[in-house]
Amino acid sequence: MVIVPETPNHRDRIRALLLGAFPSAAEADLVERLHADSDAVISLIALRDEQVIGQAMFSRMIAPFKALALAPVAVALPWRRQRVASRLIENGLQRARDSGWEGVFVLGDPAFYHCFGFRAGLARPFSSPYAGPHLMALALKGGALPILSGQIRHAAAFSAMG
Numbered sequence: 001m002v003i004v005p006e007t008p009n010h011r012d013r014i015r016a017l018l019l020g021a022f023p024s025a026a027e028a029d030l031v032e033r034l035h036a037d038s039d040a041v042i043s044l045i046a047l048r049d050e051q052v053i054g055q056a057m058f059s060r061m062i063a064p065f066k067a068l069a070l071a072p073v074a075v076a077l078p079w080r081r082q083r084v085a086s087r088l089i090e091n092g093l094q095r096a097r098d099s100g101w102e103g104v105f106v107l108g109d110p111a112f113y114h115c116f117g118f119r120a121g122l123a124r125p126f127s128s129p130y131a132g133p134h135l136m137a138l139a140l141k142g143g144a145l146p147i148l149s150g151q152i153r154h155a156a157a158f159s160a161m162g
């Protein structure tokens with residue numbers, strides 16, 4: 001298995017993966033809209049024999065520092081619990097760090113994202129429509145976010161999810 005940036009050739013396979021991984025088309029539509037709006041910054045796929053078995057998307061957001069939003073993350077059912085998502089996320093975080101991004105916000109299950117270093121406590125001082133125990137943040141440089149509070153706003157595609 002290899003972790004690589006997606007290309008337009010992978011889009012149909014990514015959509016099929018997301019439709020299979022989530023109960024509705026919302027996440028598949030989200031990814032398409034992020035691309036259409038040019039808000040997709042790092043989109044990685046896990047490829048095995050040309051089959052897309054996983055995907056992780058990091059998108060542009062408005063924040064008081066250089067921040068990305070991680071969502072969605074998905075792995076095809078037969079390949080779960082084999083660290084595919086971990087490799088996608090760790091690879092994406094490294095690419096973000098290397099490109100000068102300072103932090104990442106994620107909305108999800110704290111039990112899952114905690115192991116990558118995401119903390120709800122770091123996100124709590126930021127105001128967002130998604131504020132709450134499921135909104136977490138991770139500092140990419142020096143262990144601390146450069147600014148500790150303020151307003152954050154996800155890309156427009158997220159509000160279209162309803």
Ligand SMILES: CC(C)(COP(=O)(O)OP(=O)(O)OC[C@H]1O[C@@H](n2cnc3c(N)ncnc32)[C@H](O)[C@@H]1OP(=O)(O)O)[C@@H](O)C(=O)NCCC(=O)NCCS
Pocket residue numbers: 021022071072073074075076079080081082083084085086087108109111112115
């Ligand atoms: C959540 C999901 C992406 C995990 O993918 P995965 O490749 O199975 O995850 P990994 O094997 O890398 O697991 C990483 C760690 O998280 C844990 N973990 C995996 N799935 C988990 C879950 N659903 N809840 C809590 N912890 C989970 C694993 O035990 C593992 O910990 P370990 O390394 O200490 O054993 C996958 O189950 C999925 O696609 N689910 C449906 C879509 C979804 O809910 N996406 C997340 C929200 S955007």
